Amino acid sequence: MSGYLIKTLLAFLLLGAAFTAFLSMMARFGRPGDEARSNRLRRLHKTAGYVYIALVVPLVAFGAGFLVEMGDGLSPRGALHFVLAAILIAVLLLKFLTVKTYRQMLRYAPGLGMTLFSLTLVIFLITAGYFILVSAAGK
């Protein structure tokens, strides 16, 4: 199985974890319900959040391998993917430190979480989304 195919499969799983983490907290804060529902959504968010972090590790490792292989020969789309991925790692680190270590800053967690979700979706669309589009067009 090629590195690209493994990365695309991991990208689908990452997008699934991002959607689950995103929608669970949007439902918890955006359409509040009873305490039991709020705790259920928070647990779902925690699980999806750690699955997300676990999937980012091999994706970064594969990306680093491609980067070493291609060096400055990256396409504009590849370069954009690299920069957006670096921003995603920075936002993920900020989000984790905010909710785990500096809880007085918890009010920033929703904004950081929404940014994390948007970055994940954009990176997915310009990579896996692009491959699907090009393959479907038979190119």
Ligand code: HEM
């Ligand atoms: C891809 C998107 C996201 C990922 C990967 C993610 C990941 C995480 C992780 C790993 C935690 C720590 C869980 C724990 O140890 O308790 C967490 C907590 C939290 N997240 Fe997210 N998150 C995302 C999106 C969001 C969104 C969209 C919001 C709000 C609208 C949000 C709000 C929070 C809050 C408030 C906490 C702290 C929960 C608590 O301890 O009470 N997150 N998130």
